[in-house]
Amino acid sequence: MKKRSIGIVETKYFTFAAPPDEMLLESGQKLGPITLAYETYGELDQNRGNAILALHAFSGDAHAAGYHNGDEKPGWWDDMIGLEKALDTDKYFVICSNVIGGCKGSTGPSSINPETSEPYALDFPVITIADMVNAQKRLIDHLGIDKLLCVIGGSMGGMQALQWVAAYPDRIRSAIPVATALKHSPQQIAFNEVGRQAVMADPAWNHGQYYGKSRPERGLAIARMIGHITYMSDKSMETKFSRKLKEGDYSYGFQTDFEVEGYLRYQGDSFVKRFDANSYLYITKAIDYFDLSGQKLIPTGTNINVHFLVIAFQSDWLYPSYQSQEIVRKLKMRHMDATYIEIKSTYGHDAFLLEIEEETMLIRHFLNRLYYGTGETDLYEI
Amino acid sequence: MKSENVQLDHKIIYDIVEPGSRVLDLGCGDGSLMQLLASGKNARVQGIEVSDEQIYKCVARGVSVFHGNIDTGLAEYPDKSFDYIILNQSLQEAIKVEFVLNEALRVGQKVIVGFSNFAYYKARIDVFFHGRVPVTESLPNQWYSTPNLHFLSIHDFENYCAHKNLRILARYYLGEHQEIRFMPNLLALNAIFVLSR
Secondary structure (H helix, E strand, C coil), X not given: CCCEXXXXXXXEEEEECCXXXXXXCCCCXXXXXXXXXXXXXXXXXXXXXXXXXXXXXXXXCCCCCCECCCCCCCCCCXXXXXXXCCEECCCCEEEEECCCCCCCCCCCCCCEECCCCEECHHHCCCCCHHHHHHHHHHHHHHCCCCCECXXXXXXXXXXXXXXXXXXXHHHECEEEEECCCCECCHHHHHHXXXXXXXXXXXXXXXXXXXXXXXXXXXXXHHHHHHHHHHHCXXXXXXXXXXXXXXXXXXXXXXXXXXXXXXXXXXXXXXXXXXCCHHHHHHXXXXXXXXXXXXXXXXXXXCCCCCXXXXXXXXXXXXXXXXXXXXXXXXXXXXXXXEEEEEXXXXXXXXXXXXXXXXXXXXXXXXXXXXXXXXCCCCCCCC | CCHHHCCHHHHHHHHHCCCCCEEEEECCXXXXXXXXXXXXXXXXXXXXXXXXXXXXXXXXXXXXXXXXXXXXXXXXXXXXXXXXXXXXXXXHHCCCHHHHHHHHHHHEEEEEEEEECCCCHHHHHHHHCCCCCCCCXXXXXXXXXXXXXXXXXXXXXXXXXXXXXXXXXXXEEECXXXXXXCCHHHHCCEEEEEEEC
């Protein structure tokens, strides 16, 4: 059998928390109605025991795998989700939903506020990773799944996986947090704040009131350029660009001389076409507020039965491996069944989207043991 | 029953460990011993291993392992939180041998230490007659490629345990295919000790 894509997929929508039953947010505010955009791949088994929730990173969406009709590009984790892939859709039922606060079909600041019939803009309440997960849990309830086989995600997706452990440990059998942290460090908050300031410094941002007008594209593009620098490593940039020039000679001006400049401008410009500036502010803030340090991941006195696979990458300086090791320390203290690996990679934080072969090996075996109860290597026994 | 595949040291450790034990294997390699204990003894096993290549093998075997260095200690684990700590062929690769062994004795009720015997007669022949650093079945590497940082004999280890007041609960001496009962410091390739405080 060879790896295959799952082909054409469609985004579905689930709406809940209609007033007066709005969802209570961590901030104390209420939000409703809430729509979640989601996709599913593969089939639920008879016992509803093969469901995996894939959790997207900062700029991701519900479209994790397969192709939307007419699209040339597949979903953001198509390398990992499909037939014979890490999340094998022949065996497992994979769910991915866009987070609340996002702009890809789930309720966020660009959604229409039913009270005003205008986009929420800054009237949208500040949301947290816990709020995102609480909304996902409603979707899982709606799909009739009592226990997820696994929650898995990289970066902000990993935070959501950890939040599932903290909030709903009895609803999951395992968690795979990848290239993530228990809390954002001051350096990580700082990068997010620079991004937010770039958005807010753009006059077009207009305190968030730009819908139907010209959008703060310059600010958002600069924010994204900074982001992309943090996703790569010194080495991967050297490999990809070195000091290569676009035109063969210096312009002695401020055009894009270097290929790395062209790359960042391209990434910035393409990002603004697909992402909402206010969503950028809300989601980065949610990431900065995230903090499961201390006893919050597994509260003292509670007993949970969750299996872990924690993955970090060697050259990732945005979410360095020491942060994954902090997660591992918590798991050791509580005697959780866990595997931790720091994968050799030069790709920086982007590695979680690129080191497919290594991740696939680990994740396939890990899920196999959970679902079928065995390892794949020949038995070594007496 | 596929006992012919199982290494002698693994067989001996397998017989030591009681069913259902909580086991931490320090320097667990490819996880084969852990898999053996998990499948045959229903032990709750966890490994720590420094080589990423070995981690992939452990995961393929379905055993859990932390990528890390045993020299950094076991600070996260409360006292006596495992029935057995296994240090099979890994203590001599640790930088801080005493620290690692003390940590093992702290978090484990019992510690199983397996090591190669440097005083094996063929090693003595290499040193005495050939004037070379020994290369034997249990010390197969050349001086420049060995992962071992420390070389010890069975006598050395017994003396150490006596000096540090460690209780030796059991000792096993291993030849190539069977246990050695006679003059182990001369005739055994490897030794396995079960210790406690």
